[in-house]
Amino acid sequence: MSQVQQLYLLQQIDTEIQEKKKRLGEVLRAQKETKALLAARKRLETAVADLQSWQTQRQDLNLALQSLKNKAKSAEQRLYSGKVKNPKELADLQSSIESIGRQRSALEDEILEAMIMLEDAETEKGAAEQSLQVLQADWEQAQAALKIEQNELALRVHALMGQRQTRLGTIDPPFLTEYDAIRKKQNGIAVVKIKNHICTGCRLNVSALKEKKAREGEKVYCASCGRIMVV
Ligand SMILES: [Zn+2]
Known part of the structure; x- marks a missing residue:
């Protein structure tokens, strides 16, 4: 599995942690x-x-x-x-x-x-x-x-x-540093999927070249929101 894919899996875990913690706060307040x-x-x-x-x-x-x-x-x-x-x-x-x-x-x-x-x-x-x-x-x-x-x-x-x-443990430290930095800027989401040639982070079109590179497991960034994109 490529580092980008590992990062995407980490992102899914972090997104769910964020959601669950938010809900937990609501439940406690209620x-x-x-x-x-x-x-x-x-x-x-x-x-x-x-x-x-x-x-x-x-x-x-x-x-x-x-x-x-x-x-x-x-x-x-x-x-x-x-x-x-x-x-x-x-x-x-x-x-x-x-x-x-x-x-x-x-x-x-x-x-x-x-x-x-x-x-x-x-x-x-x-x-x-x-x-x-x-x-x-x-x-x-x-x-x-x-x-x-x-x-x-x-x-x-x-x-x-x-x-x-x-x-x-599966991700290189420099990747993690970058991941954390993007999350901080982009509302907790650093890695997003490309769906129908669109960045699901900001809904902007993704070039065919970038999509091809992403498909090959290369690390590519959305030109608009700066998030790392996976296919
Ligand atoms: Zn984007």
């Missing part, structure tokens, strides 16, 4: 919680906090209502006890009971509103839980697939590195 998942978790946290806040509020309002009811009851008991004779005190009691009644009515409106808000908060919490569950399940499934892919990629890169080492 193993993080997605924005959607984080947002869903945040939504649930907010929903739980809202629900607790409305529960506390309803409880406080109910306590306030109970205290008003007690106040009204004792005022009414005193008013109808027959013990109060003073007309001024009777009038005060009467107006106090009326005032308590107005406060009570306002409080009952507030309780009704709190109950509606509480119901909304419960609905939202349920929806947030369900959305998180679906996203979490999808994410876990994707994670399992990514883990498998990550292992496969790591094994493949390891095997390729071994193949690369073997291949390096």
